[in-house]
Amino acid sequence: MIIKYDNISAQQKTHNGEVAMGKKKNKANKQVAANAAAAEPVHGKRIEFTAGAWRFYNAQSEAVKAEFDIALTELETKGRLVPPMGKNIAPNLYEIRVKVDPNQYRLFYCYFDPDGVLVLSGFVKKTRKTPRHEIDAAKRIRSGVLK
Numbered sequence: 001m002i003i004k005y006d007n008i009s010a011q012q013k014t015h016n017g018e019v020a021m022g023k024k025k026n027k028a029n030k031q032v033a034a035n036a037a038a039a040e041p042v043h044g045k046r047i048e049f050t051a052g053a054w055r056f057y058n059a060q061s062e063a064v065k066a067e068f069d070i071a072l073t074e075l076e077t078k079g080r081l082v083p084p085m086g087k088n089i090a091p092n093l094y095e096i097r098v099k100v101d102p103n104q105y106r107l108f109y110c111y112f113d114p115d116g117v118l119v120l121s122g123f124v125k126k127t128r129k130t131p132r133h134e135i136d137a138a139k140r141i142r143s144g145v146l147k
Helices: 027-039 050-058 062-076 131-147
Strands: 003-004 011-013 019-020 048-050 087-089 093-100 105-114 116-125
Touching: 003 050, 048 050, 048 062, 050 062, 050 087, 050 116, 062 093, 062 105, 087 131, 093 131, 105 131, 116 131
Parallel strands: 048 116
Antiparallel strands: 003 048, 011 019, 087 093, 093 105, 105 116
């Protein structure tokens, strides 16, 4: 089961495609959104979750979800993440890295077409190194979904 991610909690899209920051939509917010859009090229990546990754994401606190939303929005608009927010783990396997004291959280993702990003799995990191079994599990999920 694949779930489409639409980050309406961080930004609210109006009927004509404009972006309103927060609940108030005024001239200053429109200018901030316009400046942000002009400063960065928009790649328009589509982000989707596997059911397991979606359950992990939704089970986290609002603070953790807010940090993931920042990273997912950057991935959606820029098309990639750079350290420390993201890291390449293996060919076509990447991680989103979030730290909300004192814990670290990870989401594994891959690219599944030129405009698609699939979030495969997530976990709470408890050791210095990313556990090999978490990487292998993400690779198995990727192989099963991207047949």
